[in-house]
Amino acid sequence: MTTTPTTAPTIAVDQGLKLYRSMFRIRRFETTAGELFAGGRLPGFIHLSLGQEAVATGVCSALDDHDTVSTTHRGHGHCLAKGGDLQQMMAELYGKEGGVTRGRAGSMHASDSSVGILGANGIVGGGIPMAVGSALAAQLDGKGRVSVAFFGDGAVGEGVFTESVNLATLWKLPMIFVCENNGYAELTPTTVHLANTRIIELARPYGIAVEAVDGNDVLAVLAAATRAVARGRRGEGPTLLEMDTTRWQGHFEGDPQRYRSKEELRAMIDRDPVATWRTGLIELGVNEESLDAIEAEVAAEVQAAVQVVEQMAPSRADELLRDVYPEGNRA
Numbered sequence: 521m522t523t524t525p526t527t528a529p530t531i532a533v534d535q536g537l538k539l540y541r542s543m544f545r546i547r548r549f550e551t552t553a554g555e556l557f558a559g560g561r562l563p564g565f566i567h568l569s570l571g572q573e574a575v576a577t578g579v580c581s582a583l584d585d586h587d588t589v590s591t592t593h594r595g596h597g598h599c600l601a602k603g604g605d606l607q608q609m610m611a612e613l614y615g616k617e618g619g620v621t622r623g624r625a626g627s628m629h630a631s632d633s634s635v636g637i638l639g640a641n642g643i644v645g646g647g648i649p650m651a652v653g654s655a656l657a658a659q660l661d662g663k664g665r666v667s668v669a670f671f672g673d674g675a676v677g678e679g680v681f682t683e684s685v686n687l688a689t690l691w692k693l694p695m696i697f698v699c700e701n702n703g704y705a706e707l708t709p710t711t712v713h714l715a716n717t718r719i720i721e722l723a724r725p726y727g728i729a730v731e732a733v734d735g736n737d738v739l740a741v742l743a744a745a746t747r748a749v750a751r752g753r754r755g756e757g758p759t760l761l762e763m764d765t766t767r768w769q770g771h772f773e774g775d776p777q778r779y780r781s782k783e784e785l786r787a788m789i790d791r792d793p794v795a796t797w798r799t800g801l802i803e804l805g806v807n808e809e810s811l812d813a814i815e816a817e818v819a820a821e822v823q824a825a826v827q828v829v830e831q832m833a834p835s836r837a838d839e840l841l842r843d844v845y846p847e848g849n850r851a
């Protein structure tokens with residue numbers, strides 16, 4: 521896919537290191553979650569975002585705390601990049617009381633309104649209209665907030681995608697649609713499930729501003745997101761960013777991936793967003809030791825979180841309906 525080249529070729533080293541730390545935190549969190557799941561420590565299902573770290577980091581780095589995001593079943597990275605607490609996120613995956621939603625939501629429905637995370641969604645496309653609602657609220661309160669919906673190529677075939685693009689464009693909402701086009705919805709390639717695999721072309725007739733971006737180049741993502749956020753804050757309406765990215769793992773942990781060749785998997789790893797930005801930083805003059813130190817700090821942070829979470833009490837079954845229905849209306 522032809523993507524817009526980055527227009528941010530230079531970046532302050534401090535900011536560049538922050539981007540690296542954020543991406544590496546997602547990488548480490550996801551790798552660890554995968555190992556824990558394989559070892560039977562995590563209940564339910566998890567979907568990892570390995571290979572997509574630059575999208576979460578680049579977009580969320582263009583946002584403020586008061587901006588909101590909605591995400592998908594593959595949302596751990598978005599939550600971490602938006603400021604979600606790593607230990608609470610891990611506890612949520614474990615189904616522990618100390619989880620961000622007290623272990624009741626798990627991987628696919630975690631949310632944290634204190635940092636603008638509207639929530640992950642197990643329903644494909646489900647987060648898009650929530651983000652549109654949040655964008656409408658932002659427009660009405662006039663404080664310059666923007667709202668982001670992360671979603672996959674699989675959500676584009678859902679009616680709610682076009683309904684949301686239509687309304688957001690019509691009402692000039694401060695909204696950013698971020699499509700993570702990783703080429704697959706579950707086991708189905710985009711060539712099989714989309715009439716046009718260029719998602720910007722599917723959205724363009726609505727009159728929405730669109731941009732195709734190399735989603736594995738964190739600077740390109742940050743630059744495009746910064747432009748989209750500025751448009752939203754200026755009251756110029758929504759933008760759709762199509763991120764060309766790579767899903768390294770199977771759809772879910774345990775997916776044997778019989779539908780992909782070894783060559784395809786290898787080619788994706790050649791586009792590793794974390795390694796690419798590590799090289800970029802070294803070219804900017806950062807020494808390897810500083811990057812190794814960040815990696816060691818992050819590894820220790822994740823390991824410490826797992827140790828604490830392992831000791832936590834499980835989510836309380838007798839309180840499952842608390843906070844679900846208003847007091848006095850419980851089933």
Ligand SMILES: Cc1ncc(C[n+]2csc(CCOP(=O)(O)OP(=O)(O)O)c2C)c(N)n1
Binds near residue numbers: 592593642643675705
């Ligand atoms: C409305 C709905 N239909 C089908 C499913 C089953 N399902 C779960 S994930 C998924 C594919 C999602 O693909 P995509 O949106 O591209 O996200 P990705 O997994 O690639 O990140 C499907 C079909 C669902 N959860 N919700």
Ligand SMILES: [Mg+2]
Binds near residue numbers: 673674700702705
């Ligand atoms: Mg996909």
